[in-house]
Amino acid sequence: MTHKYSVLQYTKIAFKPLHTNLFNIVLLSFFLSLGYSNLYSQDIKKKQSNIPAKTQEVKKPIKEDTTKQTVAETPADTIKLDTINVKKNFLNGKVKYSAQKYAKIEQKKKLITLYDKAELYYQDVELKSGIIVLDYEKNEVYAGRIKDSLGNYTQFPSFKQGDNTVEPDSIRFNFKTKKALIWNSRSTQGEFNVKAAITKKENDSVYFLKGARFTTSKDVDNPEYYFQTNKIKFIPGKKIVTGFTNMVIADVPTPLFLPFAYFPLSKETSTSGVILPSYNDSNDKGFSLQNGGYYFALSDHYNLTLLGDYYTNGSYGISAQSSYANRYHYQGSFNLRFENNIISERGYPDYSKTKIYNIQWSHSQDSKSSPNSTFSASVNLGSSEYFKQTINQVNVGSSLNNSLSSSVSYSTVFHTIPEGRLSLTATHSQNTNTKEINMTLPTLQFSLDRIYPFASNDAAKKGFFKNINLQYNLNGRNSFVTTDSLFFKPEMFKDSEIGFQHSIPLSTNFKVFKHFSVSTSMNYEEVWYFKTIHKEYDNNLSTVVTTEVPGFDAFRTYSSSTSVGTTIYGTFNFGDDKKIKSIRHVMRPSISHSYTPSFEKYYNTYATDASGRMQNDYTRFEGGMYGAPGKNSSNFVGFNLSNTFEAKVTDKDSTKTEPKKIMLLNNLNLSTSYNFDATELNWAPVRVSGGTQFFDNKLSANFGMTLDPYAIDNSGNRINTFNIDNGGSLFRMTSANLTMNYSLSSSKENKKDKDSQGKRNGGREDDLFGSDINVGSQRKSQFTDEDEGKDVVSEFFRAKLPWDMTFAYSLTYGNNNREKKITGNSVMVSMNTDLTPKWKAGVSTGYDFVQKGVTFTQFRFERDLLSWRMDFNWTPFGDNASWNFYIGIKSGILSDIKWEKRNLTNH
Template sequence: MAIQKPSHTFTKIHLKALHTNNFKILFALSFTVFINTFSFAQDIQKPTDSIKPTVKDSLVINAKDIIKSEAPAEKSQDTTATDSIKPKKETLEHIVKYKATDYTSFNQKKQKLYLYNEAEIDYGDINIKSGSITIDYSTNTVYAKGILDSIGEYSQAPIFTQGANIVEPDSIIFNTKSEKALIYNSKTEQSGGTVIAQITKKENDSVYFIHRGKYTTAEDLEDPEYYILLRKAKVVPGKKIVTGLANLFIYDVPTPIGLPFGFFPQSEKQTSGVIIPSFGEQNDRGYFLQNGGYYFAISDYVDLAVLGDYYTNGSYGLRLENTYAKRYKFRGNVGFRYENLITSERGFPDYGKSTVYNLRWSHSQDSKANPSSRFSASVNLGSSTYYRTSLNQVNSGAFLNNTLASSVSYSKTFEGEPSVNFSVTATHSQNTNTEQINMTLPTFQGNVSRIFPFAPKVGSKKGIIQNINLQYSVRGENRIQTTDSLFFKKEMFDDAKAGFQHTVPLSTNFKVFKHFSLSASTSLNEVWTFKTIDRYYDNVNDEVITETINGFDSFRTYNFSTSLGTTIYGMFNFKKEGENPKIHAIRHVIRPSISYNINPAFDKYYDTYEVVSADGLTTEDVEFTRFEQGLFGTPSKNFSSSMGISIANNFEAKVRDKDSTATEPKKIILLNNLNFSTSYNFAGDSLQWSPVRVSGGTQLFENKLSLNFGATLDPYALDNNNNRIDKFNIDNGGSLFRLTSANLTASYSLSGGKGDQKNDSESGAAIQENLRSGGRDDDLFGVSEDFSRFNEEKGDKEEEEPSEFYNFKIPWSLRLAYAVNYSNSRRQSEISSHSLMFSGDIELSPKWSVGASSGYDLKDKGFTYTQLRFERDLLSWRMNFSWVPFSARSSWNFFIGIKSNILKDLKYEKRRQPDQRL
């Protein structure tokens, strides 16, 4: 019996465990622990020899057999009767998992489980980590708190996680049955912000009630530089925060900025909402609201922002900004801006009214989307005066643009041997000064890749025959030239020109005398046009009449060219054995080339008409071609036989490396290129030599200084009227060449302190706005002043250890651009343009930066467009000030606001806009 009773008891425990009952589970758990403890506490007796029975005793029963025999048999379901009483809902719906580092103790009398040091409990989607956790099974509550470490510091504070919500309180009481909780001194992150609450009541997994909570986006949650005090609030994680009386505190100092009630949307996804405008005053247009509107979160792939400006004198503006993207497919944005500008008041003599608009579209296709076809777009068109007259400060960095350009293209490649590809492109070019617009709607281009008809199937190509290759290309255009006043009107198509050009180049190349490369080519061209002209002299009206003839026509031309070139290497060694001079060697690479071109005369495409002179007796024959107004030029009527000469030079040096551990000398570039070119026309009757053109460039000081220069040298002299004559300048008492023009451009980038790694071409959204508007990829002409739009938080900065000494390495950067042009084609000997542009930034402290962009016209003695910028990083806030101190666009703009996107409308902006000039 001593054996049977424990076995029966064990069997009952096994059966009862199938039912979920708190008390009996705990009873079974405690009893099992007690039995195991009692059993392991006994000394196990050493086995002794015993007389084994030869016959099995029927009274001896194996415990395993009892468990097996007493297992209940499976009962079949009674089909005639079912139990109508529903089973009682289990108290625990999930399995409770727990662990701790130091100890796990269960008090059977109090029905409490104690977990200490790095304790953790899992219940469904709920996870609690804490220094100390107490589970009260009688009340179904969990109490978690931190512990005191060896030095008396409160550590291992609870971390309560339910789904994606994480709460970090000082302590927490949680009911496993109702899933309600009381949370003390909690910190909860909600969509980029943090809610710090003294007492939080968790109603369920989707609703929290807080008392005297602080909402902030500050990084230092122990001492936030600002917060919004929520005296009573309801939090729905991931959706919203609804609060009663709330006001702004800055470093625990209350401010009068507050609301009687508030609503803070909280969403991980983009949502629609109102965009708060900025306000101010403009000199002659009164008060205004600017950049206010509504944001439409249409889908995960498309959005739309509708923004507007309004001035009290009646002026207004409208902006539509759309962004779309699909991963691994494409991305782009579309923007349309319209402004109705009114000056002064109706009835006054200076009253004026004008409308300007601008359309921008940018589209790029992911390279993974389709390797054989591609679609792209870059559109920037509109009123020529838009950037100069726009009142919106977002256009500040683009008002100096002189050209608007657009291109929309689609290309397709058909793989094979040979491959075939084509593209269809629509282009637009607009001069904002002359208001002239040139468009192609569309341009078609197709070509067949290079074919080597005599090349071997395997191995390399050798000789003149095997290197013979040909191509085919076709280009078709529909070109339109118009002005601003006729843009998007039917009149713009009246003078449209269309045509096609077919080209078949045939070429080959081979070696001559081992070191010379000879190439020869011929090109066949055919031009199709759909409009030609006819010209005759009208005797009655004494004028030349030009008529346009609609209809298909074509002409064919061909030419021949050949070139011979080689490469010469020269080395000047300065290093001697046993010495280590500063300059080891200078390398000079020369690439001379001579070419010969023949262009036959196609005078068969030319006609003549007679013009009667003023005395009415003599006549004069005037030549013309009916293809004069064609897109692809006219056939040449003059025979041309010319020779071209060019010499390209490159200079490099090997110098001693400053690094004493380096084993090899350092290679530097002295001159990237130094080129000379000219030509001689054998068929010309005079002025057969062309001017010598010189160009070159180099980079110095570890590529920080970029220099480019050019000059034109004319061998012919000038007469008394400053016209070129067929006489060499040296024979006319002058030098060998006459300098007719020269230019020099230089750009220099400097940086110091900790700003050496700064990339100015990627300095943020303001530079991107410049590029989209057709401006520069730097800040030499200034940047956009819409601080509220570019108010995103910057990347995390590395923490710096404070030093008791002053850090003299102040980060700074400086960009210089210098340009000078000299003209002397008619003995004017003048500097046609001479300017210096510069921009720079200085980080006076880790939180203070100052920048400026300006320039000086050395010829006209005056400063160009100048912009001064000041920025202060206020941790969670950002303060900017931009100032244009003089010029017609004299203005300033002050902004202070929160960096976080969720509270970016909490801002203050004040500005003085420039006077409008029509």
């Protein structure tokens, strides 16, 4: 009999043997499998044992018959539900019972015997069995099996008291003392399935079991493995204490044993405990113990995990991880890791020592918690070399990512008239190749909603005047540009820049000639800086010196813009008897004009030589975060044309009466501009871009090119001569690019893990950069809950192999200086398949045709061993060349019984 309780959730504990001695591996793995709990001695009464019971759904009790009946001893065909009133000095209530074959009441012996599909209900006890004998003088009941016509046992007892259920071969229970004696019981306690030869129930809270086995296998009668023990003391919801325990695999006893063991069974969701380290080795750091530490279950809302690594060459790493949540308010996680990495040995030429770190924080707020304000965070910052140098990374794809970014933001709404919005954001952008860091602490944004001064609140806003509206926007920033080595050091804050940008846009829109939409706007802008520059020629240094001038300064600019656009539809019909019935072409041409006057008043001059004859112009606002006022006026006319092409074709489904719509070209855009105020090179290059999908949107293709109408000289500089007048074509293609992505699977849905740690680190969810290299118990299995129970043992292979594939191709072309060169040409592919019902395999690879080499390559294999799981992950070459092997029990409570081996062959 069992109590329902919550299964303990622990940070998984890993132990790995130091070498490949199989006896020591298995022995030490099992001995340390209980590392999250403490070991205690026990006080067990002799020849007393108990077992937890299996919880199952119980049918609703049979409706009571209010008519009092006495059943004769002669067998009857069918006995319906009956009741019997007894004296209070025997039973404290009514007994409801039924039987398929017969029910016999012996008044002198105080016995009720029920046979064949017997059911008995008394107080909180529900008993179903082949035969039931109730002694209502002794307050005892006995239930057992019966034999069918072939001599096989059927109708095993099912005993339920409250929430506890047990299914034994036979049972004897006393209603008054609540004691029970159970033979060959089968029950479930959390993730454990337990079977015991004899179980003795002392009371509702103490059980003793003799000749017991417990396992996480679903089939407790024929498990692939189990733990055999002769004595168990079980207290539901609190603990299990065992005597001498031996691990048995495939009915073969192993040398793994414990003299006694203690399992805490708290109803709390988690409990603090020790996390045992795992063993690894690498070529450049030696042997290591990784991820050992302690898990703190601080409360129901947050926890803390402290982990550490140590390598024999002196390297070490420490980390702190925490998850927190408050339902309907917020949830998040935090991860901080520091490593002192030493490669090789001191005195060798390849010796190096670096200190690297990484900070990750994610926080999201429930929309119900505060409708007027929100707070969110997504932080990933640290050393630029972290994902390239750390051995303890979670996803190898992170090492291929060359940027880190973070954002922490708070926003709120002011319910005024007009309504105001305020947001504060801290951002971080880091290039791991150049090690340059751009950070804002913070960015302030404030805006007031649109105001329509010439339209009443209820009136329709139509026409030029009624659509006139204005806004107010404020943007302020405190920004830093620094490097990895100066991050969060005093030198970083010395070069901070502070600025504010105020803008008041005034706009309106209206229609002319029914089919043309016109929008026009004017924008006033004012920029505040707290630091400007001054340039002058220094005779002593014989060079131009730029000095910073602290103090408040501001400039003001204004501009205007107008655009006119329309939409043109064209349909080409080919006839209803054709496969392609019609093609629809939609064009959206637009012409825009923008004007910005010259703000020469903000410019000064400085000498470029000692004589002072050579003068250059500059503005003191040069290099500001919001730009500087322009010296030259600009008077642009822009041209833009966007196109879409659709077709109506005959549907392959003959039952469909309407033709099928397909997209031929999702977009085809052309744009350029002409500057009237420019003295030369008035035309801007023509930009052409487009994209479409094929094969039911499984293949997406995007392309683009830049066409320059001007020629270049021998130095590669654009000259004010059209390319066609220089002996060339009308346009000179300076660059082009093509990208294609193809994703398909054998099923309609291609399921991916969208919330993996690797993706948060910067990896890809499509596995083109590889999946998690952590193949241990912390990694999520490729086998989902839907895979459980779908196959049978006899099914060794599948007639149809489930699979999915992601394909990517990229091509870039450069011709800025007539080099006519393919600068990039690579293909990547990721595939996953089910080789058998219990085998999954995957591969990620690619080829770079420009570098003439294979890109990142990874092979993945996983075997479902019923209660166990086996993983193998191999990266054969590259900076992250390694292999990883893992085999262990799936169950969370025994996930530390495993063997794991990793080897980083090259770093």
